Amino acid sequence: MYVPQEFISMYLPAIYAGLIVGFIGTMAIAINRRELHILILTDIVGLAMIFVVSAVGTDLAEALILPGLVVELAETLAISEILITREMRKIEQDPRANLTKSSSIFPQAFSLNMEIMTTAPNFIALVLIGYGIFLTGFTGGAVAGGGIVLYALSKKARGLPVLMLDGIAGVSGIAWCLWIIGFLLFFVTPQYWLLSLFLAACGLLLKVASKVGLIGLLMREDIDNE
Amino acid sequence: MDFVTLGGNLLGTIQLGDIVLYLTPFSLFLFAVLLGFTVLIGLSKPETQVEATMHYLNNTEVKVGQKELKQRRFLAVICGIASAGAMITGDLFNFTLFMALVGILNIGIVSAVKQTSVLNSAFNYGLIAMMCSLPLFGGAAIILAATGTLSLAVLSQMPASPMVVFGAVMMLIGILGESGVAPFFASKAEMFRTAGSPYIVIIVIIHLSSLFIIVRAVEILLLVLW
Numbered sequence: 001m002y003v004p005q006e007f008i009s010m011y012l013p014a015i016y017a018g019l020i021v022g023f024i025g026t027m028a029i030a031i032n033r034r035e036l037h038i039l040i041l042t043d044i045v046g047l048a049m050i051f052v053v054s055a056v057g058t059d060l061a062e063a064l065i066l067p068g069l070v071v072e073l074a075e076t077l078a079i080s081e082i083l084i085t086r087e088m089r090k091i092e093q094d095p096r097a098n099l100t101k102s103s104s105i106f107p108q109a110f111s112l113n114m115e116i117m118t119t120a121p122n123f124i125a126l127v128l129i130g131y132g133i134f135l136t137g138f139t140g141g142a143v144a145g146g147g148i149v150l151y152a153l154s155k156k157a158r159g160l161p162v163l164m165l166d167g168i169a170g171v172s173g174i175a176w177c178l179w180i181i182g183f184l185l186f187f188v189t190p191q192y193w194l195l196s197l198f199l200a201a202c203g204l205l206l207k208v209a210s211k212v213g214l215i216g217l218l219m220r221e222d223i224d225n226e
Numbered sequence: 227m228d229f230v231t232l233g234g235n236l237l238g239t240i241q242l243g244d245i246v247l248y249l250t251p252f253s254l255f256l257f258a259v260l261l262g263f264t265v266l267i268g269l270s271k272p273e274t275q276v277e278a279t280m281h282y283l284n285n286t287e288v289k290v291g292q293k294e295l296k297q298r299r300f301l302a303v304i305c306g307i308a309s310a311g312a313m314i315t316g317d318l319f320n321f322t323l324f325m326a327l328v329g330i331l332n333i334g335i336v337s338a339v340k341q342t343s344v345l346n347s348a349f350n351y352g353l354i355a356m357m358c359s360l361p362l363f364g365g366a367a368i369i370l371a372a373t374g375t376l377s378l379a380v381l382s383q384m385p386a387s388p389m390v391v392f393g394a395v396m397m398l399i400g401i402l403g404e405s406g407v408a409p410f411f412a413s414k415a416e417m418f419r420t421a422g423s424p425y426i427v428i429i430v431i432i433h434l435s436s437l438f439i440i441v442r443a444v445e446i447l448l449l450v451l452w
Contacts, residue, residue, distance in 0.1 A: 011371065015364075022360045029357070035349070042356045056371045064319055064370075068363050071326040075359070078333045079352035085337065086345035093342075114354035 011055055018051030039079060046072040121154030132209060136201040141208025148209065171206055178203030228382055232445050239316075239379070246379045247316040252445070256438055264306030267299065267431060298335055302431045305331040309435035313442055318376040321446060322366045322397070327436045329355040329404045332414075335432060351414045355404050362400025368393030369450065382449040393451050401443045405436035433446040 025044035032038055049072070053064050126187040132144025182200030185192055232252065240247040277286045305328055312324035333352045336344055370376055372389035386394075406414035414432075 015269075015368070018360075020363065026357060029353075038353060043352050045360050049360040049363050050358070052365040056367050060370065060376070061367065064363070064367060067323050068359070069227055071323070071330070071363075072356070074330050075326075075333075075352060075356045078330055078337065079356065082333065082337050082349050082352060086342055088350065089340060089345065110288060170382045183307050224327060 007057065011057070014055035015052055018048045018055065021045075021051060022048035035083060039076070039083065042079075043072075043076060046076070121150060125151035125154070129209075133205065136198075136205050138204055138208055140201075141205045144205065144209040174201045176208030179207065228416055232448060245317045245320070246377055247314060248379055249314075253314055253442075256442060257310050260306055260310040260313060260434070260438060263431065264303055264310065266436070267302045267306055301331050301334045305335065305431050305435055309431075309438055315376050318369060318378060318381065318446070318450070319366050320361050321442070322400070325362065325401060325404050325439060325443075326355075326359060328439065329406075332432045332435070347414065349450045351406055351410075354406065354410050358403025358410075360395040360400070362404055365393045365395070365397030365400055368396065372408060378446065378449055386451050390450060394447050398443070398447060403437065405439050407436055407440055 022045050023170050025041055025048060029041045032041060050065060050068060053061060053068050056064075068127075098134075128147030128150065129144045132140040132142070132147060134140070135143060178199050180203075182196040182198075182203060185196035185199065189196075232250075234251040237249040237251070237254070239249070256279055274324050279285065308324050308327045308331065312321055312328070315324065333348050333355070336348045339345065366376070369381070369390055372387055372393060373381060375381060384390075400410060403410050
């Protein structure tokens, strides 16, 4: 009735595609012997799962894709964590195993003194944040967060102390409130839809930006610990 | 098949929008038993294990640190709650989500142990669980596409079409892999040979959750198919 016939006829090919991709992925896992490769290949099977779920193509299916993605991510994280723990135990038991050949990006000491190295990152970060605010919403948040990460990393790389807001979690909480208020207004007073749309969009922007920024900060602290 | 035939008298339903929880003696019994075990896990004291040495008398006591114990107990309690949720849910996709959650938590419980053999087994089990998320979620999505609903109360009244049978078989494969029973048990068998920890209870939740979920999965598949 409401859905064009072409979309309905896409359902079966999409399911077949998902199953075939999953089959190829499992075959590759069966052939491969390296554990890291197997871990990456299982992700392909997980993506095939997203294929099959999203082939349904209704609002309900969209509600199923998100938990599916989250489960997929959580499992990948858990398994890779296990792999890391196991390798660490192996190295503890036999420290010589640690002495494998590894290469750095810069094999020799590397120093450059150019003005562009100090000014450009700040400028690019500023542009990214500005562009992110202009975009609003999820994409804008990701772009602005990328800008924050770039700023923190470039300062860190030069060995300067990074002055970051400690209240970044607070910003995230406020953004959450904005988002909720926006949604509430949508349902209570639909005539103010533009206001609630902007509230939700700005809330999402702040939320995602602070999240991405936090990831950058955490990464920095991890590097410090090492 | 009607759920009154499978689970005894219908004691009542809880309407949460289009998600309808139905209470039968069968599901209530499983739910109560799992909650009881969860309470036991929360209260039980850790056991210590003794590692014997061949030909000598230097037996060593293996204990688990306070921090690791807390983390393990927390994950085991969450695992118990998740499997209790899978017992009472009246929605096909919620069941698959609880199932996936149990799978992740099973990996999490043993993720911090020190034996490499246990970690190896957890890694293998994790890979199987991740690959089986394709048939698990895919099967649920195919049933959704074929019938247009995920509510078990509605699904039990519908005659099964070939597509529904296909989806149900895929779901069965997914559940078998995700809970690590029969054909996939080899990947999981080494997982509970870990030292220390409240051995009896916490490791048993890995067993118990998969056992209960299989029982419930048989009920759900019968509901969907007949």
